[in-house]
Amino acid sequence: MSIISTKEIFEAKYRISDVIHHTPLFHSESLGRAAGVELFLKAENLQKTGSFKIRGAANKILAIPREEGAKGIITASSGNHGQAVAYAARMCGYKATVVMPEGGSRVKADSIEEYGAELLFRGSASEDRISYAKELCAERGAVYVPPYDDPLVMAGQGTIGLEIMDDLDGVAAVLVPTGGCGLIAGIAVAVKELNPSVAVLGVEPEGSNSTGVSLRVGKRTALNTINTVADGIRTTIPGEITFPIVQRYVEDMLTVTDEDIFRAQYLILERCKLLAEPTGAVSVAAVLSGVLPEKYRGRRVVAVVSGGNVSMEQLRESLNQPCRL
Numbered sequence: 001m002s003i004i005s006t007k008e009i010f011e012a013k014y015r016i017s018d019v020i021h022h023t024p025l026f027h028s029e030s031l032g033r034a035a036g037v038e039l040f041l042k043a044e045n046l047q048k049t050g051s052f053k054i055r056g057a058a059n060k061i062l063a064i065p066r067e068e069g070a071k072g073i074i075t076a077s078s079g080n081h082g083q084a085v086a087y088a089a090r091m092c093g094y095k096a097t098v099v100m101p102e103g104g105s106r107v108k109a110d111s112i113e114e115y116g117a118e119l120l121f122r123g124s125a126s127e128d129r130i131s132y133a134k135e136l137c138a139e140r141g142a143v144y145v146p147p148y149d150d151p152l153v154m155a156g157q158g159t160i161g162l163e164i165m166d167d168l169d170g171v172a173a174v175l176v177p178t179g180g181c182g183l184i185a186g187i188a189v190a191v192k193e194l195n196p197s198v199a200v201l202g203v204e205p206e207g208s209n210s211t212g213v214s215l216r217v218g219k220r221t222a223l224n225t226i227n228t229v230a231d232g233i234r235t236t237i238p239g240e241i242t243f244p245i246v247q248r249y250v251e252d253m254l255t256v257t258d259e260d261i262f263r264a265q266y267l268i269l270e271r272c273k274l275l276a277e278p279t280g281a282v283s284v285a286a287v288l289s290g291v292l293p294e295k296y297r298g299r300r301v302v303a304v305v306s307g308g309n310v311s312m313e314q315l316r317e318s319l320n321q322p323c324r325l
């Protein structure tokens, strides 16, 4: 038994359906043809707050009893999860506090403040932020909302899997950008429990491949250094409760280079008119770079484009180098 099943994911679907978008699944003829597959993009870059993270955050925060939520919601993520928590907390009328790294991204800080959250800065390592956020929770009686290692968060992310299975027949594989594994674990439970013949594969940057390493070693294994442009998945170790689900349901982990990621981001914009952040483009990078196993040739492949939060400066940089399909 997994810690969650499709039951929790269907509950999440009903809990968050008024909050989130059921995002479109776009068929990309040109990218698919170049890669030799029938390619579909699950456009979570068009999701509320610009990434799928609102699904898990809203599912968690809506499930908190009002008297607890009234004491406040706290998280430690600087990026997409921080924005999602700020948005969902405001929607429920709760005060949110987001602990960011000192010197963290100004664009993200601005957006978190726009959603009405209190912003605090602490250290540069994620452990410093998380332990400070947990101290604050203990002090204030507030609720901590983790970015991935939580059953309700995972179940929320899993609603993407339900939408894919509802919207498309004959899917051979679903490709998922992978950090702490909340996204892929949720999707894998939904997809594999509805149709075990569909493969779920994770994609990581070469310089941040802790889940691939952990799968091969057979236990959660931490990396000493992280080096990738994909700032949403700079995770040193997969989650404690997410990883067993990955071991059970995920067929394989693929890796891509930063160059593959930039190229995919460019081509998704040029060909599909979709703006992905680098992290959101890693699934398409796997398809275009040819690391997808040969057995998927000519078959229906869904690449989850997980987010689109990119600053205009970053975008200008990525577009500097022209790319050809």
Ligand SMILES: *Cc1c(COP(=O)(O)O)cnc(C)c1O
Pocket: 051, 053, 080, 081, 147, 148, 177, 178, 179, 180, 181, 182, 183, 184, 232, 233, 277, 279, 280, 306, 307, 308
């Ligand atoms: C958080 C995030 C991921 C990875 O999700 P995990 O649950 O940590 O594996 C992928 N893409 C984007 C855009 C994200 O923000």
